Amino acid sequence: MIAGKTAEMAASLHRLERAVLPHLSKLSSVKDIVAAARMQEVEVLRALQWLQNKGLAKLTEKIEEIIRLGENGKNYVKLLLPEARFLNSIANKPQTLAVIKKAANLSDEEIGASIGALMRVKAIEPVAAAAEKTFKITESGRQIAKAGLRAQRFLSGRNFPVGINDLSDEEKNIVAELKKRKDVIEEEVVKKRTAAITELGKEVLKKASTATETVDRLTPEMLVTGKWKSAEFRSYNLTAAAPRVFFGKPQPYREFLEEIREKFVSMGFEEMTGPIVESEFWNMDALFMPQFHSARDIHDAYYIKEPKYATDLPRQLVKKVKTAHENGFGTGSKGWRYEFSEEKTSRLLMRSQTTACSSRKLASEDLKIPGKYFAIGRCFRYDVIDVKHLADFNQVEGIVLEEGVNLRHMIGLLKLFAREFCNTDKVKVVPSYFPFTEPSAALYAKHPELGWMELAGAGIFRPEMVKPLIGKQVPVIAWGIGIDRIAMFKLGLNDIRELFSHDLNFLRSSKVV
């Protein structure tokens, strides 16, 4: 080891390392070092860990079994063992049990146990002639009383806790006996840490003792007094891990939807909204979805328990939509040819498609022609929840109204979406079916990483839908984008449920850009 290196290491010693290192040449047990350095155990351990990482010390951990005194054990050190108290109470003259019990402060149970124990070692014997049960001390009893009971000597003489391995064979026997008693001895497995200084450590220690005192932290006081001019700052270990902190972060999926919003605004689209508790009227009937359509079943949409019906439907408009369903509303259509129920149309349900926002917008007074609109909204479906399905999820869709637009413009719009959302010109536009559009199309785009995917659906709203809502026939291109798959790809998820995750570790570590 070159001298310059050890000097450098000495200079970069942390305050804690500097405090611990000198003790290592004399002491090895961490417990002792803690006492000698007058530091907290965590500080010493941290310093030793750092020293070990630098090769200046070696830290070893040993698993050891120890015993400590239990609640009764501690009492027996203070008050002596019951049998010792028994023996002491008859040291001078034989006594009746009642006197012994009182003098030695023993319970009935302890009296019985003590007599047994003392008789076994022949320390006491009963006085045969006495009227009441009386005990006297024997000669060997006197010897024992003088030297102290073996167990008492152990309890009072040892410093606890003590390692099992430090006990003599005799002590081990005593412990085995004491363990039969309640709460006298407790056993525990502990880690025993020892540390030793290495040769390199000794070198660095030498340098450290001669190095100038280094400064850990620049203080306001040093700046005021100018003391900083003579100070030498300890070098930091720049690779050491810093403790984790958690900062405020946007939820990645929510942030993704905000980006989508910005994208549509930048493309000239105006945002539309609507309530999530919707009537069948706006959610379905105004879209010319017949009341017998299978998506209007209790197995497809969530219905509201109470109240069941909307009270604020525009009655005039409901009549027009009813006519459109029943016979086409003068659009040249036959209509769906069934009896339209005004009760069903006002039934409240959870919005099942953001197209409900489009129907509200078409009927609103501030509708602009030409106009481009989009909605990002929560929708709800009666679905079994799994990796691909959620009970509530987000849809992105919208409309484009303009005199003279047709299928060719619709295909143009779909290709624009493929470029914006999948960054590709590789697309397939194929026929599709929606009950409220004709013609209808689906857009498949070749995503650079995901391959071919169904990205969007679109169509031109049927005249039977448009005329009652706007009051005249205007071509309206309607479109919807399957945003979830793009979101999952962007966020690196395989399970759609993770979009709404409540796992804090996941959210804290997720990427947002």
Place this chain on the structure above:
Amino acid sequence: MPTISFLFKDFQQLLGKRMPVEEFENILLLYAKAEVESYDKRTDEIAVKLDDTNLPYLWCPEGLARLFKGILGQQKGMPKLKVSNSRYKILVEDSVRNVRPYITAFVAKGKRIDDYTLKQLVQMQEKFCESYGRRRQKVSIGMYAYKKITFPVHYKAVDPASARFVPLDFNKEMNLNQILQQHPKGQQYSWILKGFSAYPLLLDDKGEALSFPPIINSSSTGRLEIGDNELLFEATGTDEESVNLAASIFAQNLADRGFEIFSATIAYKGRNVITPLLKPEKVKITPEMVEQGTGLKLNNPQLKQLLERAGYDFVGSYASVPHYRADIMHPVDVIEDVAIAYGYDKIADEPLSSYTIGMPVDSAPAINLLRKTIIGMGFQEIFSHILTDKNSLITGVGAVELENFMSETYSAVRNSVLPQLLDVLAKNKHVDYPQKIFEEGIVAAREGSRISEWHSVAFITAHSKADFTEMKQYVTALLAAAAAKFEILPAEHPAFIKGRAGSIVVNKRSVGIIGEISPSVLSKWGIETPAAALEINLNLLLSL
């Protein structure tokens, strides 16, 4: 969206030519609104998913082959269905008028029904009745061994307790009530007959029951067997057009397979209808109409050619709709078929030319600024479901519950964001503290017969020293960012410790709540760390 399966060999036979699966798949996607779900080379079985729920004639290999013939130019215009006249009669009693008024029928003869044909007939019957027939309510279909039936057939409504026969899959005679209660099909479809006192029954002239529509056929006459070469088809329902469509589709399918079709006369009270009905509907189509909808500039011969590819006849500006289709309501439906026959892949796109100004919804900029401010205060954003467990709703605010929820986890609309944040704390007890989280989103509540929705923001701080003062620091900073003067007045709230809960008042109006979460609430959620929280109604705060 129906999915059907059939042997690809059978399709090719119906088409009259061989075709690679890849080509089939491509044509399906471009012309049939359908895609191949799977193809098993070993068994030759192919599964096809169909997008158009309104076009049932395509839900079978016969229909698909017919469409392909048009597209490939093997068949120009509408296929001709030859129906032979017959003396077969169905006498309809007026008693069915309320319960199930319409019926169609025909007889098919001349080909042996093998195992595969029978399976195809049953698959088409099921798909048609379940989807288009609205789980048999609107249309149900029965097919019978012709040789066992004595014409005329009688269709009437009867007292359920007195009519008896042995239903399929059972070997004892039962009355109609017993069938509804004990037969699996009876249990499945009894809802259709709920509220009626007389049930529909089909009988032959000897009084032998054919079936109990729309529930089950009789086990004696109502079973087609392999080897039969004659069958009676009938469809009953509540919509005359739909039952007629069923007969047209099945008659055409059986004719495509080489059967000879014999019509039946349906004798309603006061009128006779001969089915299958083959009068095609006519829709006026001009090149101008096509151009308006699709941007395609066609002349009349080109239009005629495309319509014939799509299966229509076209004479003097009128397109005749094939009898097996009932989806044409408006000329736009025909125009779409013209565009499909032209090929979506060949239609040149055109950009939109109008200039419009984009803008987000009014509330979005303000809400996003508040979100950023809260994130700046060190809070992790949460984004949750709006549906929640009805048992975790805040009490005292009217609940919007779902009538037909699938699981309690999603049985109500949340009326506060706070419980969802508590759910986050409960699920992350072993994750590093402090946990500071927030969520902004829609909540809803019911007041009497009115439901209101608003934007709400809640945030919560959880760590060993979380308290009211910390939360007050945040609300002070947040409302300063929203430029709102506020005061906190004592309030009681079920979520908060009494005496440590306040109402956040702006312009003399309470816009939110703030406080230390009560230990009873924390322990209910199993949270072992103190927490303080607030929730603000953003519509009130921002006057949205």
